[in-house]
Amino acid sequence: MTKADIVENVSRTCGFAKKESYDLVESVFSIVKATLETGQEVKISGFGKFEVKQKNARRGRNPQTGESIILDPRRVLTFKPSNLLRAAINGDTEQEPA
Known part of the structure; x- marks a missing residue:
C-alpha cells in the first residue's frame, strides 16, 4: 500500500475531498x-x-576484501506490533483486548 492508497482510503471512508485527505x-x-x-x-x-x-x-x-572495519554508531527505527495487530494478522479471532 502506498501513501496515495492511504489518501484514497481516507477520502472514501471519511468522505473528505482528496486534497483534505492528502493534507491529513x-x-x-x-x-x-x-x-x-x-x-x-x-x-x-x-x-x-x-x-x-x-x-x-x-x-x-568488508565482504570483498575480508578486511576488518569499525562500523559507526547509529540510530535505528524499530516497530513492535500490538497484540491486537499481531492477532489480526495471524487470523486469531479469539484474541480479546487487554
Missing part, C-alpha cells in the same frame, strides 16, 4: 516523523509502537 495524511506522517527524530517513541493503541534505538559502534568485515 501528510500531517499525521509529519508529526510521527518529527516525534521520532527527537528520540521519542510513537505508540498507537491497537496498532503498535515505533521506537528509535541507539546501536553502538561494532566490528564488521
Whole structure:
C-alpha cells in the first residue's frame, strides 16, 4: 500500500475531498516523523509502537576484501506490533483486548 492508497482510503471512508485527505495524511506522517527524530517513541493503541534505538559502534568485515572495519554508531527505527495487530494478522479471532 502506498501513501496515495492511504489518501484514497481516507477520502472514501471519511468522505473528505482528496486534497483534505492528502493534507491529513501528510500531517499525521509529519508529526510521527518529527516525534521520532527527537528520540521519542510513537505508540498507537491497537496498532503498535515505533521506537528509535541507539546501536553502538561494532566490528564488521568488508565482504570483498575480508578486511576488518569499525562500523559507526547509529540510530535505528524499530516497530513492535500490538497484540491486537499481531492477532489480526495471524487470523486469531479469539484474541480479546487487554
